[in-house]
Amino acid sequence: MTERSTLLSLSRRRLLITTSVAATALLVVTAGFTSAQSADGNGGEITFLIDSLGDTWIPNNSAISSFQGHIWGHVADKLLYVDADGKVSPWIAEKWEQNDTATEFTLHLKSGVTFSDGTALDASAVVANLDIWYAGRKSDGINPIGLFPKTYDHAEAIDAATVKVFFKKPTLGFIPTLGYHGSILISPKTLAQPAAQQADLSKTSGSGPYVVESWKEGDFVKLVKRKDYNWGPAAVGHTGPAYLDTITYKLVSEPSLRVAAVQSGQADVAYNASPQELESLKAEGFTTATPRYLGFVNGWAINTKLAPYDDVKVRQALQAGINRQEIIDTVYTPDWKLATSFIQSNVPGATDQSDLLAYNPEKAEKLLDEAGWTKGANGIRTKNGEPLVLTLHSNPYLATSKSVDELIAQQLGKIGWKVAIRAYDVVTFGQKVKYGGPAVPAYEVTRSFIDAGTVASILTNANNGENWFALDESDKTLNELRDKIASAGSTESRKPLLDELQKYILDQGYFIPRTQIVQRIYVQSPKLKGEIYNGVAYASYYTATKSE
Secondary structure, eight states, rough: OOOHHHHHHHHHHHHHHHHHHHHHHHHHTTTHHHHHHOOOSSSSSEEEEEEESSSOOSSSSSOOOOHHHHHHHHOOOOOOEEEOOOOEEEEEOOOOOOOESSSSEEEEESSBBTTTSOOOHHHHHHHHHHHHHHHHHHGGOOOOOTTOTTTTEEEEEEEEEEEEEEEEEOOTHHHHTTTTTTOOOHHHHHHHHHHHHHHHHOOOOSOOOOEEEEEEETTTTEEEEOOOOOOOOOOOOOOSSSSEEEEEEEEEOOOOHOOOOOOOTOOSSSSSOGGGHHHHHHTTTTTEOOOOSEEEEEEEEEEEETTTTTTTHHHHHHHHHHHHHHHHHHHOOOOOOOOOOSSSSSSTTOOGGGGGGGOOHHHHHHHHHTTTTOOTTOOOOEEEEEEOOEEEEETSSSSTTHHHHHHHHHHHHHHHHHHEEEEEEHHHHHHHTTTTOOOOOEEOOOOBBBBTTTHHHHSGGGGGOOTTTSSSTHHHHHHHHHHHHHHHHSSHHHHOOOOOHHHHHHHHTTEEEEEEEOOOOEEEOOTEEOOOOOOOOOOOOOTTTEEO
């Protein structure tokens, strides 16, 4: 059955090639792009087909979208580099120190680094970036970075190459957060501009290996390399100018068109292909990548203010009633991994809580019986005349979300849930679906972060946290764990606290994991080699080459 489905998908894709290649070629040509490459693997141009380019190009936004992050990763640098395993290494900051209480940090910067507008990337520029990451300029429509430490006090330029950063409380997560995809270094001249000007991508100056040559809203962004760039992160094995001359990100909304264009050689990378196509594409010789980012797994934050999810037994039944292996076997491929916590297993500090996530429908049935939910003749459970209902809002940023929701609806239906599924586009989803919203019992979360210590601070509403489970300050155990993690002076003392936090949240059914998240899927021409995936699963083509 699976084989027949794969063959049908492959056949459909091949039938589409004739028309889709022509359509994609037309899109590329009308934008004024050409295909170029060099025999020695250096130079050349690549085209990356993507499904969206985001809704604002203001560089400091509360959360950079999956689409914008690709551009910023080439136009801007970061103070530190974080690899796919969460390892932190120098970049613009060559070295750093912290005091014993993790309240003061000193950053030592590389010399000779410049933004593309000619401004020096020195200590004063770093202070300007830190300040706006923390506070933004909300009156001007410029938001702070959502996961930047809320304990930030201020920063000082000690000299041109030294920055001292002060926090109100211990903040172990500060250093790794400097490698987060939102922590991009932008010229102070750009930061001083009004939001409307910052939203013009051509006026944004970063210090990265590429600059924006041209762009059109909702259509394309073309990047050209900086020939004077000489400060790449040593961890990637190259510090000089990029090898590729240009990178063009082109919006093509239909997945089959993106893939067909790579198959025909009209493009070099297709973003977010269907997972079911990956095996056949590999067999055809194309490179596929499914990097996991550092962050939360894909799952639901449960609104504990909404009945019946204010009952721990109902939440625990939900946790036990999902067959996570069936999700991978049915919707995904072996490239996807089972969730073992609500944090991705490649995050330093994540621990294996698989026992709390085991599929156990008998346990789920027993918990619902104990909670007073009785199964009727139609299979739906009721209590006091009300049915056991769960409304799911499929995440439009994750192409497979609705398919997973439909499978889980079948699994929970066998236990007695009546599941409704709502699917919206990106704009409508952002308007209607909020954490703790009055009609949202389960909010689907896919969020990257660099340091596990930042997790506790967003789960409640303390210090402007995001209050994921609508608990406010009502759960004393969670609050105590949050505060202990935040005040930990070392990663070693924090480890057992993070383990306890993960156990507690999963056992209480506050977070319901589905799978480890692969939000970024890449299909690539075999001629293109040497790309690198960082800690938030973005592909960097700074080190890539393209051959004949």
